[in-house]
Amino acid sequence: MKETIKLGLVLLLVTAIAGGVLAGVNSITGPVIAEREKMESLSAILELFPDANDSVEYDEAQVAEVANDNPAIREVTEVIDSGETIGYAMSVVTGGYAGDITTLVGVNADGTLAGIKVLVMSETAGLGSKIVDDPAFAESFQGKGAGGNVTASGAGAGDDEVMMLSGATVSTNAVVRGVNEALDAFANNLSN
Amino acid sequence: MKISTLFKQGIIKENPVLVQMLGMCSVLAITNTVENSLGMSAAVIAVLMLSNIVISIIRKLIPSKIRIPIFIVVIATFVTMVQMFMNAYAQALYQSLGIFIPLIVVNCLILARAESFASKNGVFLSAMDGLAMGLGYTVAVVTLGAVREVLGSGSFLGMNLFGENFQAAAVFVSPAGAFILLGIIIAIFNVTLKNKATN
Numbered sequence: 244m245k246e247t248i249k250l251g252l253v254l255l256l257v258t259a260i261a262g263g264v265l266a267g268v269n270s271i272t273g274p275v276i277a278e279r280e281k282m283e284s285l286s287a288i289l290e291l292f293p294d295a296n297d298s299v300e301y302d303e304a305q306v307a308e309v310a311n312d313n314p315a316i317r318e319v320t321e322v323i324d325s326g327e328t329i330g331y332a333m334s335v336v337t338g339g340y341a342g343d344i345t346t347l348v349g350v351n352a353d354g355t356l357a358g359i360k361v362l363v364m365s366e367t368a369g370l371g372s373k374i375v376d377d378p379a380f381a382e383s384f385q386g387k388g389a390g391g392n393v394t395a396s397g398a399g400a401g402d403d404e405v406m407m408l409s410g411a412t413v414s415t416n417a418v419v420r421g422v423n424e425a426l427d428a429f430a431n432n433l434s435n
Numbered sequence: 436m437k438i439s440t441l442f443k444q445g446i447i448k449e450n451p452v453l454v455q456m457l458g459m460c461s462v463l464a465i466t467n468t469v470e471n472s473l474g475m476s477a478a479v480i481a482v483l484m485l486s487n488i489v490i491s492i493i494r495k496l497i498p499s500k501i502r503i504p505i506f507i508v509v510i511a512t513f514v515t516m517v518q519m520f521m522n523a524y525a526q527a528l529y530q531s532l533g534i535f536i537p538l539i540v541v542n543c544l545i546l547a548r549a550e551s552f553a554s555k556n557g558v559f560l561s562a563m564d565g566l567a568m569g570l571g572y573t574v575a576v577v578t579l580g581a582v583r584e585v586l587g588s589g590s591f592l593g594m595n596l597f598g599e600n601f602q603a604a605a606v607f608v609s610p611a612g613a614f615i616l617l618g619i620i621i622a623i624f625n626v627t628l629k630n631k632a633t634n
Contacts, residue, residue, distance in 0.1 A: 250500060253505075254501055254508075261509070265519075275523040275524070
């Protein structure tokens, strides 16, 4: 009994020290990582809206207001070209086949999609990872969404249809779900 | 024990990959390009040396009954540190190595060195053992990575070697090709270097 407690305490001490060291390292690397991720998301916004020359990031309260019934929405950025709002970039998180997928959804001021970009995912290499690796997938979203939402079907040729990746149904649908939440939030809370 | 003996053992006689066959999972997965192989090797050397040093320092303090969980905690701490630094300062490499960085924790190579060497030897020797074994790992995975990248992608360190008409053998990029090449490399290694070193 006494020995068990002693062993437990030794292990506790070792893990406590390890935890402290990691907290220290995290306080150094955390800000660097956050800064880099912010830069990445800004350059991603420029990919979706090449004309943009300014942007306003919504604070937490504003994001909560926009997200309202669409909990997938995590960040909202208003995209501006010469003083005029040309659209919104929303980052949405939905559950994929292997973990969460973060997608940046660009919605034009007229409610159509400017484009999408999958920022973070850990889907199966060669199957689900096609949501990033196959450029045609993201391209199939451009200009769609006028009817309020999109569905995945075949090559995604029809109105408001986007490409269904074979072998990656779950991943495709996860992205589509996130895009539809963004379109929904835009229609309800952002379009005037 | 002489330092040169340690290096001879780590790189040739007891090469962790080609002789001891440790950590095969990550070896097969990350050797698809030379760059990934070098990045993974750097991470393994860092973790191996640091964990060997710390375990050697505390070897007399830890009760032998719970030494394995303590080794794992020490190793996991260093792996997480390497992962954080890589994510912060070497993002591209971090992305392409993906899940295999955290999996260094369960790479039996590192636990094996902690258990069989660092827990019985002094700090300096343990550090050198970590470096020697790490270099042995590096030699093996970089060789495998180079062959796989040249045959499977027709490039070396990302530079295209054969021009556009080269038809790369995609099988060498996949784990199946890695198995085949690993077998061939081990065979060549046994016939040439290892037997000479042992006899």
